[in-house]
Amino acid sequence: xxxxxxxxxxxxxxxxxxxxxxxxxxxxxxxxxxxxxxxxxxxxxxxxxxxxxxxxxxxxxxxxxxxxxxxxxxxxxxxxxxxxxxxxxxxxxxxxxxxxxxxxxxxxxxxxx
Amino acid sequence: xxxxxxxxxxxxxxxxxxxxxxxxxxxxxxxxxxxxxxxxxxxxxxxxxxxxxxxxxxxxxxxxxxxxxxxxxxxxxxxxxxxxxxxxxxxxxxxxxxxxxxxxxxxxxxxxxx
Numbered sequence: 478x479x480x481x482x483x484x485x486x487x488x489x490x491x492x493x494x495x496x497x498x499x500x501x502x503x504x505x506x507x508x509x510x511x512x513x514x515x516x517x518x519x520x521x522x523x524x525x526x527x528x529x530x531x532x533x534x535x536x537x538x539x540x541x542x543x544x545x546x547x548x549x550x551x552x553x554x555x556x557x558x559x560x561x562x563x564x565x566x567x568x569x570x571x572x573x574x575x576x577x578x579x580x581x582x583x584x585x586x587x588x589x590x
Numbered sequence: 591x592x593x594x595x596x597x598x599x600x601x602x603x604x605x606x607x608x609x610x611x612x613x614x615x616x617x618x619x620x621x622x623x624x625x626x627x628x629x630x631x632x633x634x635x636x637x638x639x640x641x642x643x644x645x646x647x648x649x650x651x652x653x654x655x656x657x658x659x660x661x662x663x664x665x666x667x668x669x670x671x672x673x674x675x676x677x678x679x680x681x682x683x684x685x686x687x688x689x690x691x692x693x694x695x696x697x698x699x700x701x702x703x704x
């Protein structure tokens with residue numbers, strides 16, 4: 478079985494400040510981990526993924542995420558937030574042996590000027 | 591990344607009618623596609639897994655006869671909401687699965703049933 482938790486429904490940060498959106502996961506095997514972003518009334522867009530290799534993964538729009546196996550976490554980060562980063566963020570996990578990904582409930586990020 | 595086209599983006603229909611939503615992968619062949627329903631409070635609910643050339647696999651609680659899924663080719667999956675009712679009004683999203691599990695999403699379809 479696989480599961481994902483995004484403990485925060487909402488994250489608020491000021492523009493220019495660093496941001497973190499949290500994600501923890503549970504899988505029985507090895508995980509593939511993903512972050513997606515959704516703007517209002519749109520589909521989801523891929524941001525980044527961890528498959529193997531370096532624990533720090535860099536993705537689109539200046540986002541990065543760190544895979545931490547001991548803490549089973551894959552937090553999304555950005556050093557300096559932009560107002561345009563305001564959106565809904567989903568973390569997803571797929572066990573290497575699973576046929577489908579499991580999504581977290583999403584975290585709404587609001588960046589204020 | 592790969593492009594997935596979903597159509598229509600918005601549809602309004604009368605109660606009791608059927609509505610078809612198409613999901614096309616434009617630049618790669620997708621053996622597996624997924625259909626989701628998204629509720630206003632943001633969560634994404636997986637409805638079914640669509641496999642090319644075989645029957646869809648529905649998640650628990652999703653009515654197979656109400657939400658008909660067809661995946662007749664490697665680039666097209668369709669979701670038909672049959673005998674739609676106001677409670678079926680929602681945002682429906684499709685995705686196509688690449689390797690090793692990355693998903694490419696359509697833009698979503700907003701269904702309003704009057």
